[in-house]
Amino acid sequence: xxxxxxxxxxxxxxxxxxxxxxxxxxxxxxxxxxxxxxxxxxxxxxxxxxxxxxxxxxxxxxxxxxx
Amino acid sequence: xxxxxxxxxxxxxxxxxxxxxxxxxxxxxxxxxxxxxxxxxxxxxxxxxxxxxxxxxxxxxxxxxxxxxxxxxxxxxxxxxxxxxxxxxxxxxxxxxxxxxxxxxxxxxxxxxxxxxxxxxxxxxxxxxxxxxxxxxxxxxxxxxxxxxxxxxxxxxxxxxxxxxxxxxxxxxxxxxxxxxxxxxxxxxxxxxxxxxxxxxxxxxxxxxxxxxxxxxxxxxxxxxxxxxxxxxxxxxxxxxxxxxxxxxxxxxxxxxxxxxxxxxxxxxxxxxxxxxxxxxxxxxxxxxxxxxxxxxxxxxxxxxxxxxxxxxxxxxxxxxxxxxxxxxxxxxxxxxxxxxxxxxxxxxxxxxxxxxxxxxxxxxxxxxxxxxxxxxxxxxxxxxxxxxxxxxxxxxxxxxxxxxxxxxxxxxxxxxxxxxxxxxxxx
Numbered sequence: 001x002x003x004x005x006x007x008x009x010x011x012x013x014x015x016x017x018x019x020x021x022x023x024x025x026x027x028x029x030x031x032x033x034x035x036x037x038x039x040x041x042x043x044x045x046x047x048x049x050x051x052x053x054x055x056x057x058x059x060x061x062x063x064x065x066x067x
Numbered sequence: 068x069x070x071x072x073x074x075x076x077x078x079x080x081x082x083x084x085x086x087x088x089x090x091x092x093x094x095x096x097x098x099x100x101x102x103x104x105x106x107x108x109x110x111x112x113x114x115x116x117x118x119x120x121x122x123x124x125x126x127x128x129x130x131x132x133x134x135x136x137x138x139x140x141x142x143x144x145x146x147x148x149x150x151x152x153x154x155x156x157x158x159x160x161x162x163x164x165x166x167x168x169x170x171x172x173x174x175x176x177x178x179x180x181x182x183x184x185x186x187x188x189x190x191x192x193x194x195x196x197x198x199x200x201x202x203x204x205x206x207x208x209x210x211x212x213x214x215x216x217x218x219x220x221x222x223x224x225x226x227x228x229x230x231x232x233x234x235x236x237x238x239x240x241x242x243x244x245x246x247x248x249x250x251x252x253x254x255x256x257x258x259x260x261x262x263x264x265x266x267x268x269x270x271x272x273x274x275x276x277x278x279x280x281x282x283x284x285x286x287x288x289x290x291x292x293x294x295x296x297x298x299x300x301x302x303x304x305x306x307x308x309x310x311x312x313x314x315x316x317x318x319x320x321x322x323x324x325x326x327x328x329x330x331x332x333x334x335x336x337x338x339x340x341x342x343x344x345x346x347x348x349x350x351x352x353x354x355x356x357x358x359x360x361x362x363x364x365x366x367x368x369x370x371x372x373x374x375x376x377x378x379x380x381x382x383x384x385x386x387x388x389x390x391x392x393x394x395x396x397x398x399x400x401x402x403x404x405x406x407x408x409x410x411x412x413x414x415x416x417x418x419x420x421x422x423x424x425x426x427x428x429x430x431x432x433x434x435x436x437x438x439x440x441x442x443x444x445x446x447x448x449x450x451x452x453x454x455x456x457x458x459x460x461x462x463x464x465x466x467x468x469x470x471x472x473x474x475x476x477x478x479x480x481x482x483x484x485x486x487x488x489x490x491x492x493x494x495x
Contacts, residue, residue, distance in 0.1 A: 009203055015346050023352045033358045039350050043343055050340055051232050057207065060265060065295065066240035 008049055011042040068155045077152040080165055087144045088115075096122030098129070098140075102148075105142045118150065118162040128167060133432040135169035135178075147171035180286045183313050187288075192295040196319045199300045205335050207298070208237045211256045213244045217335065218275035218306050218325035225329035233336045238265070244274045249284035253294050261298075269332070270297065273304045273325035285312035294318060304328030380446065447478045464489050 019037045022032065078203050089101035097119060104114040120128060148168040148437055165439060170178045187193040195220040219239070240259050243252040253272065284290070285305060291313045294301055300319035304327055304415040305312060315321035322328050332479075377448045440443055443453055454461040469489055475482040 012203070012342065012346075015350075019346060019349050021352070024349075024356075029357065030360050032354060036280060036350055036354050041344070043168060043347055043350075046343055047340075049206075049234075050343070051234060052236050059238050061207070061236040061238050062400060063263065 008046055012047050015039050015042050027042075070156065073152055073178075075246050076261060080149050080151045082147060082149050083162070084145070084171070085116075086142065087110075087142050087146060090141050092125070092129070098125045099276045100164070102146075107453075115161050116160065117158075118148075118164050119166045123255035124165060128164075132167055132169050132172075132229065135174045144172055177251050180313055183286060183288045183291060184316060187291060187295065187313075187317065192292065192293075193317060194316055195295045196301055198295055199298070199319055201300055201319065201335070203330050203339055205269040205300075205302075206233075206235055207266060207268045208235060208332065209237075209260045209265075209270045210237055210239045210342060211242050211253055211260075211270065211272045212239065212274065212325075214239060214241050216244060216273075216275045218273045218304070222271070222304070222329045224326035224334070225326045230333055231331070231337070233340065235336075235467070238263075238267075244284075246284065250290040253290055257297060267299050269302055269319075270299050271302045271328050271332075272318070273306070273328055275306045275325070276302050285314035287313075290314065291317050302328050302331065324334065369421065424460075441475075444478070447476065464491055 018035050022035060024053065041053075083102075085104055087100055087101035088103045090098065091100075092098045093232070100120070101117040102116050102118050105111060106113050129140065147168040148164045150162040150164050153161045153163055156163060173181070184193065191478075210219065212220065212222070223237065226237065238257040241258040243249045257270070260267060294314060295317045301317075303315050303321045304323065304325045305315060305320040311321075320331065322331050377446050416440045445452065454477045455476060456467045456471060461473065467473060467486055467489075469486050471486050473484050473486055475484065
């Protein structure tokens, strides 16, 4: 498994974990905003992977197709 | 007569080709069929005959047919059957089936396919590609196809049109997809995929539709074995509806067409996008809940604080009242105690002072007595006269000269005498 795929899975796992903890425990506002900030960062990174083209990968694939 | 005639005309058994149009296994154990033959245009029926498989035959033939073809005997199948021709006065013309050749039904190709599947199964490899974990994001796609094939165009078109903003990277690895060359050509393409060193998420093997015979290349043992051992999940879309090739069976996932393959990939990614959205929704909801809760706490805080203060004040006033009354009680008790003590003391004191007075009185009397005993009167009475010269008591002979007048005082009067001579004691 590549590191990139791993990081997506890992990121989503962390998000799920944060959600589960927030749902289970009753966090104070500071703790919550810290957790939410982290989760939002992770979600943004994941979304980027889904919807934004990685120029480096794109370039590799263009070269493969040109062969 | 008819029966005898028929028996004479058809004394042996015969192999006949026919299509099964009806097939009923009776509870008695016999199997009743209707066999038909169609005209070459495959529609109109030109011959029809009843057929029977007696229970003793059916008990063996039924399971055998099923194990060989993978399907039980049923309407719609083409069979090659060994029959004897019979005629019964009551039931008429009937073919009694002695044997069926399953390889005819399956066709040689299908038999071979089953054989390969069985072999892969025996080797324990048949599910190995399926057992690979399907990637969360199948974005980097290696495509094995013929570049000119309609199937490849369909696939790319679907991916470009319906991805909905999702990112895919595709690389084509051309291969021959028909005929004898195709199996080695696909293996070569698979090797090529590994040789690039690129981290592909999935390999898609696609082909446009075609004649059933064309699928035979996907039933090659070598190719299928290779696919089971391939380290990347394989998605097959070989463009056929009915037939299922061995490659479809060993691939991680198999769909019918190249278009369906693209849909499957888009679905995979869409699910992740959905997962992201719902996680974000949950997060927003949770954060909102926590904020609402805190807001509520803040709003109710002053009221709670007031009531707390009031409670505390009330409790304190009760306490101070209690202390005051206790204090009063204590004071009263103390006063009472001390007044009792004072009374007691004063009694004691008066008693003591009386005693003291008595003692003093007695002492005074005593003193008076002793003082009286020293008074001149008392002394005179005792017979000790006082000698006085010039009004002073004479204690020494030196105090009075010769010729001086000495008064001697007695209790009843005074004697006056003149001093003629003085004798001084030697001791003095």
